[in-house]
Amino acid sequence: MSAQVLQLAINALAAGCIYAVVALSVEIAYESTGVVNFAAGQLVTAGALIGLSAVAYTKFNFLPAYLLVIVGMSMIGIVFLICVYLPLRRQSVLTIVIGTVGVGIFIQNVMLLTWGPLPKSVRSPMGSGAIKFGDVSVSLHVLYVIGVTALLIIGMYLLLYRSSLGRQFRATAQDPEAATLMGIRVKQLYALNWILVCVLSGIAGLLFAPMWLVDVTSGDNIGLKAFAAIMIGGFGSVPGAILGGIIVGAIEIFGAFYVSSAFKDALVFALMFLFLLVRPQGIFGERAADRA
Amino acid sequence: MAESSPDAILQVRGLTHRFGGLLAVSDVNLDIVRGTLLALIGPNGAGKSTTVNLLTGVITPTSGRILLEGQDIVGCSSSAAARAGMVRTFQNGRLFKRLTVLENVLTGADGRAKTSLFDAITRNSRFRAEEDAFRHSAMELLTELKLDGDADRQVGELPYGKQRTLEIARALILQPRVLLLDEPAAGLNSGEVEELISYVSLLRSRGLSILLIEHNMGLVMRLADRVAVLNFGEKIADGTPAEVRSNERVLEAYLGRKASHAAG
16 A cells, blocks of 8 residues: 555656646746746647657667757747747737747647647657566656756756856846846847747656657646646746646646546646635745735 | 047937927937036936936937947947946836845846856856856945845845945946946935945046936035036036036026925
């Protein structure tokens, strides 16, 4: 019994890590530009599918393949910056948010044309092995997901809070006009922002793909769960996004096992609604009045 | 291009800005002699804020030239204008409230960075040397302004007076050619105003050229080498504090209204 709980907990953590990475990407875009990125789910799928093709192209050399994915996702970020964000920057934030919805639909349809509608299985760089700790068997891929996520979170923390770039990033997020008047090159930072957003989503795609089958819509659900994670953790809080992701993963895995796998999504969104009713600022979120 | 007085660090010629049909700033000429302080005064709505926004590249003038060290900076983006040496503080405080005191000053330094985004991402030795130098000069500035003890505090926690001081520090680290102080005394108590006056005098004695936008006439009269007066977007007087104080048009337009303005 306890071995089973432990096994579920590890799987829950792995699923939660993926939601956390996507939530982190949404959170970064929101913090630095005020834009809620509704294309997150499609970007996750893009990462997974580009990864699939890149791995095939490099004949299962995962490292160069994953570098190709990062380059590809960065290019999507730059195209998004040039074609959507910069032209709409002076409009209301809502206009840009709608823009991200459009970008999501566009990406999804390009993927449908490129990769077709059939679900595909994707291999993990860790293979399909597992290690046994007593009665608990953990797949190597799950450990890899947890490890990569931990590294990403540490890396993002160092970037945002321990580097001059992060300082400029946070300054620009708080007051772009004052940042400009302090001589900060705001456009370069916006470029970095959208590259980070796309690369993080893409990495989430690479992480999730070997666990489930991938088709052009599989990221949609992950994007939605990432929003649930942010609502639960608190909009505007990076630790909240991570914790929210892990909570969503836990509810999903434990809910599927103890309640019903048909209800696992419903449970996640029920908790989100509960938070919206009882604690709309989420676990770590600031109240709207405290910002500004 | 030869209004060549080698001593002028800033020459503004025929600066005009139209908002729709409204002439917010009309044919304004200003000169700042190197190492002196020019005060720009005028009643509310006289065009002072618009002038500051024009000088710092936030808005582009309808016509006119802004020569900083002889270089026309009209059309520069505001971040380029800041890097060229036109650096401002803000009337109502535009610090980054959720950054620490030291980080706020360092954001000013970032604008001066010679290293590229690539250097910053790879954290190479060039970048680290520059960052160390910035930290060093930032701490020096904070020490001079008695803010060193607060270096790691979030700016939002600082008392108001210290926040105003910090804005000056953040602007100074950019090594401005011309420092634009936008109502630096607003909201300060009299003790803090005295400290401000002595610090601004110190900066000028070190050779910094300053444009002071201020409502507090006592402050203006004590600090200014020259005073320019705006009214309805036009410059109506320009001279020493004593000349301006006795100028008929100024008395009528500005000082005459001051009482009613203060009451309102």
